Amino acid sequence: MLASLLSATLHGLDGRPIRVEVDVAPGLPGFTIVGLADTALQEARERVRGAIRNSGYEYPPRRITVNLAPAELRKSGASLDLAIALGILVGSEQVNANGLWAVLGELSLGGELRPVPGLLPMVLALSRRRVKRVVVPVGGLAEARLADGIVVVGAATLAEAATLLRESRRGRTRSTPPRVELAADITGNGSADRGHVVNGGSGPGPDLAEVRGQLEARRALELALAGGHCMVMIGPPGSGKTLLARTVPGLLPPLDDDEARLATVIASVSGSGPVTDLVRTRPFRAPHHTISYAAMVGGGPHMSPGEVTLANDGVLFLDELPEFDRATLEALRQPLEDGQVAISRVGRAAVFPARFQLIAAMNPCPCGHAGEGGGRCRCQPGIVERYAGRISGPLRDRMDLWVHMPRVEPAEYVRSAAPEGSVGVAGRIAASRRRQIHRSGHPNSRLSGRALRAACALGPAEQAHAIRLAELEGWSARGIERLLRVARTAADLAGADAVDGSHMDEAARFRSASGARIGYEAVG
């Protein structure tokens, strides 16, 4: 007999409803899946067979054909396991289906249901299709319930799901398993809206008070985080670049509602663990420099999101910037400009959001000690320039804030008073970000053209000042725009309505380090 169930697969960041038709017909025993299923899906045959047997049902010794519609869509992942298994049970008349249910989940050989990555967007897609009820693995129940307009019911096993299908009343639900609670616990930082860990396992990080000295870098970081500007830190090993970067998660303002919804979907798709609540923390991603091209921009066999997408609306931190593969770095240029990344492979294409803020750290030279004096740098003169040259001009041009972090002398480290901690700085950053959103709806880093000019409200004196700065540094029109964005953020941090000369001076100072001062001595 023919059974037909609704399920869904993942395509990029979107779920796609899939109709699973199972025909259990007399004939030579066999099991065929048709409809552009990838390897993981073909392996569903083995999982389904084991799960049916080990759940106390009979695996029908007949000819089983599974069709996945629409046929032209390439399907991947294990989210259809449950639908296929239930289809076989219904088709062999061991289970009765009652009402319109959609089912999602991966099966174990023992018949347990496992959550799959991307549960949330799949449930959302079913909801948009006006499906009324959906059965999901209990492990993903909290995540699936974030979707509106659909009744979500959890099942722990294949047998439970079969029971639910038979009953028309609302099935019992299980409480969330303890390991989800654990995952929620380590994000902490005491704040309720800190949400749940989705950022590659990074905790709240150290407090800013632990960073001694580095006045300039602290200021640059405050500017960068307040306005969403890209920033590069240059300094010898041990000067605190990485430590400073690790304070970033504790400084970022929380996500707003729209951003949170998108962040939750991305967290769900990334498969880094079950999501239990709306993600309110801005992501902070710090991939190692050996990262591959596909892992950075996205793609791979399942069109998975890359680091640029996982860092969407948050921070992508690249330590040891020049050590990254050149092609990988160049690939960042387009998302930095467009805020999204389009990935095309044969037969499918996906557009992922990639509105991240790049924060990078690098040594001034291969040995790391250039500029320290006393002959500590062992690099030949030309090597220093070549090292800085590994970062291409166009990428360099997209970095708004450049700051050098000199080595902190032992006496300074020991004697200096504890500097301001994260709480105060985070407060200023959040207040400044609120001003920006209130004024133009975007953080300053995303302003351009007329909106930027309106936001800056330059008077005649300020305009002259901007022109003088641009001539001094030899900037193009784009250079001036970049200067004004950072200047606008400096003004926002100061609570000023209009940008004045001092804000521009500060922006220019952090920007002018970009060309001349890496590796070269400043001239004249």
Added chain:
Amino acid sequence: MLGVQSLGPLVPRRVAECGGPPATFGAPARAVPVPAPDRPSGEAAALDLAERERWAWVVLLSVSGLGPVSFGALLAAFGSARAVLDAATQADGPGRLLQALADAAFDADDGPDLGLFDTCAAAGNAKDAAAAGRGGPRARQVIGKDLAVRLCEAANGGGAAERVRALGLNVVTLEDAAYPDRLRQVELPPPLLFVRGSVAALNARNAVAVVGTRRPTDMGRLIAGWIGSALARTGVVVVSGLAVGIDGAAHAAVVAEGGRTVAVLGGGHARLFPKAHERLADAIVESGGTVVSELAPETSPSRGTFPRRNRLVSGLSDATVVVEAGRRSGALITAGWALEQGRECFLVPGPFDSPTSAGCHAFLRSFPGQARVVCGVAELIEDLELDGDGAAINDLANEPQSGGPSARPATSRTTPASAPSVGRAALLASLGPAERALAEELARGPATADQLAARTALAGAAVLSALTLLELRGLARGAYGRYSPSGPLASWSGEVGG
């Protein structure tokens, strides 16, 4: 053992005995000596002829591998550069040129042939250079043959003169009155100089070279700046090699002071090296100084061209000051040349375990009684015994300001350098309180923003905005997060910190 000795300039040489060149170049020729054919058209034709001869020199000397000796040999054999070019365009040109070159080489076979040695090194062909030095007539002939072929190609190809004109370079030949006298007095002066900027600066009354390592300490950089600006204030032209490090700091200090400085390139003008100093080179020319090279514009700098450049740096100067030099620093070659050329040589000492001063110390030890020690900026100016015409560029009438950390115990010296630079009080008065505090602190030496905040007890934000202002006014300059005084501030910091 000093690196210099093995590198050459101090090795006794008997070039003077080598046949042709001294005869050709020996006496400084004041007037344009091109034999003017006595024709009724007179002066105009003579000038035209002189001009053509000059461009013939340019064509010949643009050939890589042709140095003073071989050029002298060719002139001696053919009478004029135009005659050489004419011969080179003939069918039997290569043969005749080779004969002339080989004759000169054989004449000089009782000692290493400086000309061929240098020129092969210039061509970047160290192996050939070594062969020419050691290998006797046969090796020289092989090299000479290459050279003759290249000469003929140049004579037939042309274009060298156009490139020089396109770059807007002045050409000064050994036969011009404008040729720097100091350089004319050295052994085997370069026949031709390619000059960008003021030709007169090369002939300034006083010129002092300030050279040193390309990787100095912060202190070395500061000292180079102090010396550079002190010299500039006394009206001395500062000569250096436009390299990164000490050379650049010295040039930049002079430019900031509004003085004139001469940069001698280790390559051609079209291949300015290092690229990082392109802006500095422009600034030097704009402020009345000179960028000069003896190499044709398209010559790439190479390992061999820098020692050759160093000979010019010392040759263009009355004295050479080495600020910091490691054991194998090229600055020591310059110092060696200075002694060889009978010029004064000064070295700035450092802590005796400092690797960046080791070369200076070793040099001082190797040449007792010849190399002299620098024990202060004012002392250096005094020791230089400049017979300066006092053409100081700044108004030196300003009295030393009373009070303040920069006040210096009065000394009996009245050399202009010990006078403060113009308008220190005016400069400080033009700054706000925070900037003034930072400026005074910076004048004591380079510091990070944190150190400045700690020493001035100013708030962090105030320090950062004051630093921004000082940077924009060109009074401070940051590199790798460390700020040093710059411009006028650097020039009086010598009096505070020194």
